[in-house]
Amino acid sequence: xxxxxxxxxxxxxxxxxxxxxxxxxxxxxxxxxxxxxxxxxxxxxxxxxxxxxxxxxxxxxxxxxxxxxxxxxxxxxxxxxxxxxxxxxxxxxxxxxxxxxxxxxxxxxxxxxxxxxxxxxxxxxxxxxxxxxxxxxxxxxxxxxxxxxxxxxxxxxxxxxxxxxxxxxxxxxxxxxxxxxxxxxxxxxxxxxxxxxxxxxxxxxxxxxxxxxxxxxxxxxxxxxxxxxxxxxxxxxxxxxxxxxxxxxxxxxxxxxxxxxxxxxxxxxxxxxxxxxxxxxxxxxxxxxxxxxxxxxxxxxxxxxxxxxxxxxxxxxxxxxxxxxxxxxxxxxxxxxxxxxxxxxxxxxxxxxxxxxxxxxxxxxxxxxxxxxxxxxxxxxxxxxxxxxxxxxxxxxxxxxxxxxx
Ligand SMILES: Cc1cc2nc3c(=O)[nH]c(=O)nc-3n(C[C@H](O)[C@H](O)[C@H](O)COP(=O)(O)OP(=O)(O)OC[C@H]3O[C@@H](n4cnc5c(N)ncnc54)[C@H](O)[C@@H]3O)c2cc1C
Numbered sequence: 001x002x003x004x005x006x007x008x009x010x011x012x013x014x015x016x017x018x019x020x021x022x023x024x025x026x027x028x029x030x031x032x033x034x035x036x037x038x039x040x041x042x043x044x045x046x047x048x049x050x051x052x053x054x055x056x057x058x059x060x061x062x063x064x065x066x067x068x069x070x071x072x073x074x075x076x077x078x079x080x081x082x083x084x085x086x087x088x089x090x091x092x093x094x095x096x097x098x099x100x101x102x103x104x105x106x107x108x109x110x111x112x113x114x115x116x117x118x119x120x121x122x123x124x125x126x127x128x129x130x131x132x133x134x135x136x137x138x139x140x141x142x143x144x145x146x147x148x149x150x151x152x153x154x155x156x157x158x159x160x161x162x163x164x165x166x167x168x169x170x171x172x173x174x175x176x177x178x179x180x181x182x183x184x185x186x187x188x189x190x191x192x193x194x195x196x197x198x199x200x201x202x203x204x205x206x207x208x209x210x211x212x213x214x215x216x217x218x219x220x221x222x223x224x225x226x227x228x229x230x231x232x233x234x235x236x237x238x239x240x241x242x243x244x245x246x247x248x249x250x251x252x253x254x255x256x257x258x259x260x261x262x263x264x265x266x267x268x269x270x271x272x273x274x275x276x277x278x279x280x281x282x283x284x285x286x287x288x289x290x291x292x293x294x295x296x297x298x299x300x301x302x303x304x305x306x307x308x309x310x311x312x313x314x315x316x317x318x319x320x321x322x323x324x325x326x327x328x329x330x331x332x333x334x335x336x337x338x339x340x341x342x343x344x345x346x347x348x349x350x351x352x353x354x355x356x357x358x359x360x361x362x363x364x365x366x367x368x369x370x371x372x373x374x375x376x377x378x379x380x381x382x383x384x385x386x387x388x389x390x391x392x393x394x395x396x397x398x399x400x401x402x403x404x405x406x
Pocket of ligand 1: 035053054136137172173192303305
């Protein structure tokens with residue numbers, strides 16, 4: 001029997017799940033296509049998850065509205081109270097600093113484990129009245145003037161007004177909708193691992209731009225623990241993955257200005273690595289199709305923004321659907337164009353900023369090194385510019401001291 005709904009969301013990563021919940025909360029009948037259905041109340045993992053996200057204010061606000069934020073285990077969420085960004089200047093250059101006090105917010109961001117987030121999303125989905133979970137992978141899709149139909153590998157057809165592609169970087173929906181992409185590999189992998197630290201991190205997220213050795217971030221976890229994301233060129237990433245945990249700890253202990261003392265790798269005591277690439281979709285929409293999350297854009301994780309962009313896509317899609325004309329259905333072309341327009345600036349800005357920073361800080365040219373470090377020192381002395389940067393990085397809900405939205 002054909003399943004009929006208003007919107008079919010394909011892809012059950014965190015963005016797809018949150019998208020389905022948000023659309024259902026707006027009163028729409030949603031089908032969420034997931035290769036595997038959420039486990040019923042799986043016990044929380046004992047180990048610290050190697051996948052963690054720095055979620056900003058926009059993400060927190062959406063997840064709170066969906067009652068997902070409060071369903072997460074709060075004892076495993078760490079607030080980021082400050083950021084210290086270290087350039088690769090030869091000597092005596094202090095880090096570029098951002099802090100929650102300066103931004104007049106309770107925290108710049110929150111570090112959340114993937115498992116904590118997904119367990120809360122799964123629990124919310126089990127109780128969501130407007131979401132029908134359909135197990136399977138989409139293998140065929142067909143759009144007519146007024147409907148879209150998806151066929152799953154199980155043979156199950158789903159008919160809807162709008163198809164939402166939330167199926168990740170290699171989006172099947174994007175390909176089927178004939179939306180082209182600009183794809184560039186960074187020739188880097190992000191090596192991730194968790195560590196216990198000898199001294200408290202005081203809620204500081206630290207980042208080091210190491211030129212030819214890539215970019216290291218140590219993000220605070222609850223207690224005296226930190227999570228590493230080292231965006232390393234392929235050969236170095238391979239070496240980091242091969243070497244003994246003690247050697248990786250030593251490398252991190254030697255980072256200039258590192259204030260955490262001795263580090264010990266936490267179980268599973270073996271890092272994981274993720275290939276890094278820039279993926280720019282030619283469009284966020286096609287006939288009866290909207291893309292959200294990594295299906296729509298993949299950025300370098302140096303600013304910790306991919307998931308945040310995905311959650312902001314959901315907000316924008318809801319707003320566009322909310323403003324559609326009364327006679328229009330959910331896949332109406334003008335509504336989709338409004339969604340695409342509303343995301344254009346922020347997505348482009350984040351793509352340009354993360355890509356530009358990555359290129360700027362990987363250059364080995366001496367004049368470039370000097371300029372980038374001078375630039376960081378200058379930003380540190382310009383409160384207005386710092387506030388603008390913070391508003392973009394940590395969510396536009398941050399307010400300027402005049403009370404205006406930044
Ligand atoms: C090292 C690293 C660190 C990061 N840190 C941060 C951070 O601090 N903050 C931040 O905001 N972002 C961060 N990101 C980015 C973030 O991880 C991604 O943006 C986010 O996970 C994308 O989620 P998604 O739901 O869009 O896609 P995915 O998580 O890739 O989910 C896609 C889903 O679609 C399913 N699917 C695929 N094809 C089909 C099909 N044909 N039918 C049905 N289902 C299908 C897949 O099984 C999968 O479940 C980081 C990324 C990396 C690599």
